[in-house]
Amino acid sequence: MKLISGSSNKPLANNIAQKLNLEICDIEIAKFVNGEKKVVINDSLRGENVCLVQSFSNPVDENIIEFLLIVDALKRMGVRHINLALPWMGYSLQDKVFTNGSPISAKVVADLISNSDVKRIFLLDLHNTSIPGFFSIPAHHDTAMDIFVKYAKENYNHEELIVVSPDFGGLKRARVFADNLNLDLANIDKHRDYKTGQVTPVGISGNVENKVCLIYDDVINTGGTVVETAKYLKNKGAKEVHFLVTHGIFAKDGLKLMENENIDSVVITNSIQHDLLPARVKVLDCASIFAENLKKWI
Numbered sequence: 001m002k003l004i005s006g007s008s009n010k011p012l013a014n015n016i017a018q019k020l021n022l023e024i025c026d027i028e029i030a031k032f033v034n035g036e037k038k039v040v041i042n043d044s045l046r047g048e049n050v051c052l053v054q055s056f057s058n059p060v061d062e063n064i065i066e067f068l069l070i071v072d073a074l075k076r077m078g079v080r081h082i083n084l085a086l087p088w089m090g091y092s093l094q095d096k097v098f099t100n101g102s103p104i105s106a107k108v109v110a111d112l113i114s115n116s117d118v119k120r121i122f123l124l125d126l127h128n129t130s131i132p133g134f135f136s137i138p139a140h141h142d143t144a145m146d147i148f149v150k151y152a153k154e155n156y157n158h159e160e161l162i163v164v165s166p167d168f169g170g171l172k173r174a175r176v177f178a179d180n181l182n183l184d185l186a187n188i189d190k191h192r193d194y195k196t197g198q199v200t201p202v203g204i205s206g207n208v209e210n211k212v213c214l215i216y217d218d219v220i221n222t223g224g225t226v227v228e229t230a231k232y233l234k235n236k237g238a239k240e241v242h243f244l245v246t247h248g249i250f251a252k253d254g255l256k257l258m259e260n261e262n263i264d265s266v267v268i269t270n271s272i273q274h275d276l277l278p279a280r281v282k283v284l285d286c287a288s289i290f291a292e293n294l295k296k297w298i
Contacts, residue, residue: 001083001298002045006054006070008063009273012087013053015287020294025050029066037062039069046078051294052118056090056109057249057272064090064109068116075117083297084113084121085290087271088247093219095128110134122293124271124286125218125246140293144269145216147284148244149180151267152214160212160239162186164204166229170217177216177244186213188229201232209237219247220266223254230262240264247271248281255281 004025005013017024026042052074054067067084074082094105106128113121114136123132123141132139152161158181165174165187178185186206213233220226220243230241241264248268250258258266258278269286277283 001049001051001294002043004041004050004052004070004074006052006063006066008055008057008066009053009087009270011273012055012270012285012287013085015270015285016053016085016290016294019287019291020298027070037066037069039066039073041070041073041077044077045074047080049081049083049297050074050079051083051085051297053085053087053290055088055272056086057088058251060090064112068112071116071118081120081297082116082118083294084118085294086113086121087124087269087286087290088249089123089126089131092126092128092131093221095131106131107134111136113137120297122290124269124289127218142289142293144246144271144284144286144289145177145180147269147286147289148216148246148267149177151284152181152244156212156214156242158183160210162206162208162211162213164188164206164208164213164215164229164233166190166215166217166225173218174216177214181214183214188232201228204232204236208233210239211237212240213238213242215241215243215245217243217245219249220245220254220268221249222251223257226263226266227257227260230260234262243267246286248274250274 002025003017003022007029028040030038056063091105091109120138125143132141161183163178163183163185165171167190188201189203190201233241243266246269266281269284
């Protein structure tokens, strides 16, 4: 197998390549003066199995177009089989019709991928576990939970811990995480204004007083909910509040919000590349997840 990287997350692609003892293919990605993407693959890949690593992160639309151009170039070079490692699937949060006249954007993106020449896709911690069913190609959905379980065991005092689900939608995910750590589980009840997107904690089941709270979730978007959750838990007597989240988008002023005094730490994976992060934000490598899956297809 040959590994090729788009421009969205080259460090992760390099980590995957190292774990599989593969070299990254030589590819040139640039822009024409009119803003259009230019893609040139310099290695000869005819008859090869290829895995493309590309996150659909910001700039989302640009990275999707880049993915499509790379896949078309690979197809025209005569590759035998194209796998896609998609650490973060942009538009995956738009997984249903929220208002009349809106699309199911996650399905649109799934169709784009399915109708390209990709034969198999590897996904990580999607917000909705039904999204793999949107694809008409084999879709392998994995989780970073084991990485976070290992981190929690090595970095926190078990006697003080409690796992907190940030909302009802994340309750099942948080319960599995709590069971893996043999910890109690608390759940925050929230009210969401679907017009403004504002989320407000209104209650909690479980006692967090003098506890170190681990909030396990799939994604941080703008970070506003993280700040409100941390503030709410501290007001309820929590000793520390730590967020363990697979995907850190940090849209708008999300990174600045992570400096909030009520947040003790935020632990994410490198599914989305960030060049500079606040001291409170720590990054775990998820390359091993994709490497283990790809070993079966080398």
